[in-house]
Amino acid sequence: MAIKGVLFDLDDTLYNSSSFADRARKEAVRMMVDAGLDTTEENARKVLQKIISQKGSNYSGHFNDLVKTITGTYDPKLIVTGIITYHNIKFALLRPYPNTIKTLVELKKMGLKLGVMTDGITLKQWEKLIRLGIVDFFDVVITSEEFGLGKPNTEFYEYAIKKMDLNPDEIVFVGDRVDRDIIPAKKVGMDAIRLLEGKYKNAEDTVSQYKIKDIYEAVDIIKNLVSSNEP
């Protein structure tokens, strides 16, 4: 079958998610210590990191818990100082990779259908696509919240393929995670390209057909797949 579509992961695949959240948290902690949080920045970062790994990154009370852990109290000024700084820095740093838009433009010129499938809260993931300025490239956007199950469940991948209205062997998947992107994408029958970016860029990988260091390299790979499949 000919390739007719490309399905992208979002976080760390279309933009640098890992570093922007880290930098936003670092600045938030710095401002909280400035505002009177009675500990060192280093310790506050350590405590915050522990809270995030325990409660998950979508938990909404990170800064409440940080202040509570360090001061034993509910201190709205410190909590809100953290939240405001985190959001200001996050939105200031939210940018596509330098070659993301160029890549999407090239794929669109090839007449391909484009989709995003991403773990996360629907409105938060759409907010990223809108703030990144790339939402209108995508014919299909699917979130784990919307489906009810996240990666690496193959049901979630099958749902995405159905939404793309294509067969699995007509779609190329692009993602950064071996375990949660590449393995399940291949399992359901898609070609898969791994982008070596983000927190997991050095993860062991014995399965990816294609590994790329810059998202724009996907264009040539997909061009080759399209032409090799032509009759």
Added chain:
Amino acid sequence: MAIKGVLFDLDDTLYNSSSFADRARKEAVRMMVDAGLDTTEENARKVLQKIISQKGSNYSGHFNDLVKTITGTYDPKLIVTGIITYHNIKFALLRPYPNTIKTLVELKKMGLKLGVMTDGITLKQWEKLIRLGIVDFFDVVITSEEFGLGKPNTEFYEYAIKKMDLNPDEIVFVGDRVDRDIIPAKKVGMDAIRLLEGKYKNAEDTVSQYKIKDIYEAVDIIKNLVSSNEP
């Protein structure tokens, strides 16, 4: 007793809350119609206004309900376009009144204890104080969420007075609402100044001892109260 403290309402007393929310909603609706919400701006504003009056201004699903009402669907792109625009405009417009800081400085120079008591969600009200740049003027900040009951309950006023650690007749209250600020403040024994600002500035008023058009006028009134009470 001598006057030793001033207790302020927040919304429409220290900054213009009514018009900034209206203007933010107006721009949000305009961007949503631009992004494909299939109705007129006028109709969308009308529908949004109805949702707000039914669900209250602290309900978090205004834009979800607006899109649902008009399109019958859950459309994350339209919803998030509304939310982002609303917040961007809101924070861009959030400013103290021209004379708010000058007033607070004068009262501080007089050695008075300052407090804020406000209806609303604790972290949201603190966020306003921090973004307005006035949080550090206040020795005491009390919200209805924190207390569990809002204005015009006199218990809420008595709680605020206790937090100020003063007697009611040592405190001057400043607010914009006759029914929710002035009447209960007087009932518990404080002097009360009504600022004629915001949505209710033309509300009938047969009870206020002092009515002012600019917050800075409060300084002279309070100075007179302080000196008339001196032994």
